[in-house]
Amino acid sequence: MIIGIDLGTTNSAVAVWRDGEPVLVPNSLGDLLTPSAVSLADDGRLLVGMAARERQSTHPDQTATTFKRFMGTPQRMRLGKKDYSPEELSSMVLRSLKADAEAWLGEPVTGAVITVPAYFNDRQRKATRRAGELAGLKIERLVNEPTAAALAYGIHTLGEEKPFLVFDLGGGTFDVSLVEIFDGVIEVRASAGDNRLGGEDFNAVLIKLAREKLDPPRLGDDNPAAFAEVLRAAAERTRRALSEADSAPFSIVWRDTAFDFTVTADDFELRCSDLLTRLREPVLRSLRDGRTQAEGLSEIVMVGGATRMPMVRRAVTRMFGRFPNFGLHPDHAIALGAAIQAGLKARNADLDEIRLTDVCPFTLGVDTVDRGVDSRLQRRVFSPIIERNTVVPASRVKTFSTAQDGQSFVEFNVYQGESHDLAENIKLGSIRVAVPPKPAGHVSLDCRFSYDASGLLEVDVTVNETGVTKQLVIVDEDDGAASTDLEARRKALEALKVHPREEAANAAALARANRCYASLLAERREYVGMLISRFQAVLDQQEPRAIETARKELEGQIDQIEGERYL
């Protein structure tokens, strides 16, 4: 069975293609979404999902969240005594999702389709792929998130021939895709995005506001990491409340003192105006690249949790002069689309009349020498070979020639990016070929780029004078060592003790109660403390029935105190 996984910044989900439709798989808590959070419990076991997210503000130095934002960077996150890379943390989430899927399906999972933001660069994609391999999943395909959403939307509107726009504002990334459906072929025409813009940035605005308003200005300086987590949890809560009401309280408890103030929706929107402006650029670019006008679109399909914010909805309405479409569930659409892609990949008979073509959202190319007028000013500039928004798989060739007399070799550095200036692009690798020494310009080389549907780039360089061909497969930035290393790392991760699935619900409830305890004061805190010790006593008796009843009761009580649990 191939599963589809939406590996999100804040929440992840897993879905499968079953009985002619995509179905979301509930996790051990019965939720369709699993928070992308990993935490190290006091007994040294790993907690993944809800329980981990609840521990974020009570145990900030043992919990990691939003690690997707650091995918493909050398940044490491500390859990207890050990550092983990973002891909290792993601692999823990993936492993837990895989276990959920296997438990629900009752059959082993053979492969997975994982979604990545369309604007993820090559390194970030490679890191995601490695995360999947570390979790013991065979990665059948990496799909762009807006493409997956387009699949989920398009599968119901196959008759429509006008293009539609997918506007995907998630927890940490923003993507826009222009999609056209023709005779069952769902074709992505252009993608654009910003891989550093999402709900977390709106939280950051609230946090900045809070730091200005909270009374002692140096509050939290004694433990900045923990304080930041407390603020972030409060900001998330306030932002969600502001989606429903015109004003919401921002309240935290720090060192047993309560601080709070009220944020109005208007003030919040005013402070977010920079972020809202950043939404426009990718929209304009995707329309320009797709050679379409906003008027010619049939729908603007909104997905991603952050599109629930009224200000984002208003901004989109202003941009297009009409109301966007909220027909898809903003949190589920991408996982469902991934499941459809998994069904396509498994050549499911239900999907026989449907095909999907995607584009490569960024430009790939090599560096060349730009000769100055008097042949003195020389600088290396980017020379694109595969232009952005080319349909993949794609293969393009470009001819270059030597720049100096008697040059004995030519080195191509492969870059990805949109800038003429090399420093702003991302280097993917380099290839060097020997050439016969001749005057400048007398040796020509063909450089061929082949880009496959999963985002694997192959570079072939042919020296036309000698016919010598050299090939470079860009598998990984950090050389071949990674592949041998991968197995060892997978073993090491497997050896980590993970909290048992059956107890996940208890752990989550307990973590939540503990967070609640830390964020309340006086008699309500006493009350929660009493609830915790009562639940702990039931847990110690180890009677499944009693534990389940006690947990329901605990959750009910806490729901009454702080409102419904959210995902």
Next chain:
Amino acid sequence: MSRRPPFWDQLDLEPTEDARTIKLAYTRRLKAMDVDVDPAGFIALRAARDNALAYAAMRQSRIAAAPAEIQPEPPAAPAEAVNAAPDASAPPRAVDPTPPPPEPDPDQEQERLFNDELARLHKQLFAKAGDASAADLIRLTETILASPALDRVDRAAHAEQWMAATAINAIPRSDPILPTLISHYRWRAQPSAWRQPPAIKAVLARQAQCEFVGELMLTRHPWRQAYLELNAPPKVWWKQLNGVHNRSVRLLMSTIMANHPGLLRELNQETVAAWVKRVNRRPLMDRFWTWAAKYLPGGPRVWDVKPALRLPLWSLLLLIAFPIFRVWWLLRPGFSLRLRILAFSWTVIWVAAWVALHG
């Protein structure tokens, strides 16, 4: 029919001008293949589709256009390229007198106000006498850019194109508003510099040039004198350029030619022509080696010396040739005997001294 392009066969289709038929043929072929197994087949199919669509679009536009003036297009060119921004590399000329309304949407008051403002800006920029000051122009531009009518993406995209085209055609009247436009539209910050429409590229180049000249005019700038020299008529002595600031003029010229080719038009043309000739001239020894490789016996294998080896070889040659030449010069007949003796003894003394010192 004998020389019909191969893409029709790839699509399994008779030549047609109907885009729908082509797309249908493509989807039919696509569903019959497995892209994951045969990526090369997909690439070929996709290319065939694109070529066929471009062919169809070309035929369509030929039918639409007057038969006399047909712009032959390369077959692979995208059909929509016709709608690209106006070519801005041309020298200033008056654009169409009325600014095109970005969106014909008459029932909106906002829209009408916005168009009025655009018309005002257009009038100010192209007015003969130019009665608006730079500050006025900037203020007007800022009002337009802050207009709520620009919230719509269609209108914003259109307005951006219009602004760029207008600004570039109104040079030099539009110089003061360029920084405002650039910072508002973040043209400079946009990473896709080489794909920007020509009008925006031209605006950026113009602004860079204005900034460059502004820098040059600072009193302490090292190239200031050179720049003034280039603005004045050429100083010629013995048919040769006689710049006082030889080196800096050379550097300035190369910089201008490389980075601000537009500035060349605004300098003194005679001076520039003379300097361009001089800057483009290859170094003397370079020309010698090329000549030697071509004409001297031994052929290119002997004389096409690596540039890195040229200087050492040349100095070695001088080291050997100069003493021989010198001895011949001193001892040649027809030279005064007294001087010959004097010079000879002088050489001997020098050689003796050299041997004493080094040997």
